[in-house]
């Protein structure tokens with residue numbers, strides 16, 4: 001791939017962390033589960049799309065500690081209804097793994113993100129009414145501790161390698177992007193998220209998360225929405241809907257390096273990398289942060 005793109009390409013293999021089929025959510029769970037246990041929670045509640053990688057890895061982490069895991073899910077939390085896509089996403093891949101893990105899934109009809117978050121709150125309230133100690137985690141594990149996990153991940157890559165000109169990855173609920181952007185702020189390394197969610201307002205949420213992360217790391221600055229380099233050109237038809245360019249990128253990397261990407265996140269991100277490389281916009285030493293997601297190939 002490096003010689004084809006005429007640059008020095010590296011891949012950070014978070015798809016190979018070894019926990020529950022891998023992926024970036026394992027890093028967040030290292031810190032989130034410690035907090036769940038410290039608070040003596042009996043039930044962990046979250047929400048996401050049917051093919052959420054976070055729900056799968058969270059369920060596996062809860063299994064390890066004998067904690068019940070429940071999640072409100074929608075096939076496709078997206079304004080524009082796509083019943084056929086929703087139906088496809090409702091089985092196989094992560095859903096199969098969620099079922100094996102015994103995660104309690106409350107499957108809702110498609111609606112907006114806000115409706116999904118509200119249903120997670122309702123689910124948590126129901127457990128509290130039954131006297132359970134509940135720990136709620138926002139979508140994708142993007143709490144301050146989730147962002148902290150990627151701030152720590154940035155220290156890991158700094159220790160492993162000379163500086164990169166650009167770091168590219170799939171960005172959605174924001175803790176991956178926020179942790180990395182915070183850690184590389186003011187350095188020569190440009191942190192570029194390829195958005196997998198079409199709403200530009202997400203940069204406002206990322207900035208808010210940066211403020212919360214700042215309480216944990218104390219660097220004396222908070223990032224603003226403008227500090228987040230988010231490229232929206234590769235979302236395709238919307239969150240969770242595979243794109244043609246993304247699917248081509250999956251095939252290309254598999255046939256060049258034998259490395260698998262996924263259709264919802266990392267494939268779209270790699271399609272962005274290919275385009276940015278063509279535009280000469282990413283320098284020479286480039287890191288693709290592979291965030292995982294490969295179970296969705298089996299949908």
Ligand SMILES: *Cc1c(COP(=O)(O)O)cnc(C)c1O
Nearest residue numbers: 053172173174176265291292293
């Ligand atoms: C969740 C996820 C992302 C996005 O990470 P965020 O921290 O939610 O922005 C990217 N790739 C994969 C495979 C994911 O599961």
